[in-house]
Amino acid sequence: xxxxxxxxxxxxKPSETLSLxxxxxxxxxxxxxxxxxxxRQPPGKGLEWIGSIYYSGSTYYNxxxxxxxTISVDTSKNQFSLKLSSxxxxxxxxxxxxxxxxxxxxxxxxxxxGQGTMVxxxx
Amino acid sequence: xxxxxxDPAVSVALGQTVRITxxxxxxxxxxxxxxxxxxxxxxxxxxxGKNNRPSGIPDRFSGSSSGNTASLTITGAQAEDEADYYCxxxxxxxxxLLVFGGGTKLTVL
Numbered sequence: 001x002x003x004x005x006x007x008x009x010x011x012x013k014p015s016e017t018l019s020l021x022x023x024x025x026x027x028x029x030x031x032x033x034x035x036x037x038x039x040r041q042p043p044g045k046g047l048e049w050i051g052s053i054y055y056s057g058s059t060y061y062n063x064x065x066x067x068x069x070t071i072s073v074d075t076s077k078n079q080f081s082l083k084l085s086s087x088x089x090x091x092x093x094x095x096x097x098x099x100x101x102x103x104x105x106x107x108x109x110x111x112x113x114g115q116g117t118m119v120x121x122x123x
Numbered sequence: 124x125x126x127x128x129x130d131p132a133v134s135v136a137l138g139q140t141v142r143i144t145x146x147x148x149x150x151x152x153x154x155x156x157x158x159x160x161x162x163x164x165x166x167x168x169x170x171x172g173k174n175n176r177p178s179g180i181p182d183r184f185s186g187s188s189s190g191n192t193a194s195l196t197i198t199g200a201q202a203e204d205e206a207d208y209y210c211x212x213x214x215x216x217x218x219x220l221l222v223f224g225g226g227t228k229l230t231v232l
Contacts, residue, residue: 052219108156111168113166
């Protein structure tokens, strides 16, 4: 079955760029039925949507993070990636990648999630 | 942008029924999806659309929607249902921007 796996550094220095990759296995990232997203969760807090990408490269970002976020897709490697620039301690969180399935014009959901990766911003 | 509001905490006696709600303007136009998250684990989708359960989710979980409020109901709550629950939907703008509720901590007594 389809699986997602996040990878990347667990420690990033303040003001630097956080970079994570999500590898999709057991299925193709190029399916027209799905978007692919990044969600994060600071310690002890709730979930925050960061952004989503379609296999064609169309992107959608959380307005509160838009100026610092870039999400890209590499269909040849069946991967999509997150870059978050100018990080501060407030960006310390577990970062999840997930598949978003569109059920209808008014309904969609994150149906498959990666296990998450903890990223700490500290000098 | 829009927001989704959830009660921070709800409790239910073992075997009883509990409803967890999510309020937001976008829910007048879009269905919510609901996620269960246990400590140290990734979220798991439990309800999506009008009232759909992914394979493997017990039928004691159900969803409904009215006006600006979406609800997740657990009929006959079990000890293993103790978890955080999050709702998620599109932003009111309708252009694939998404928003999560703040989450509800469910305690099964």
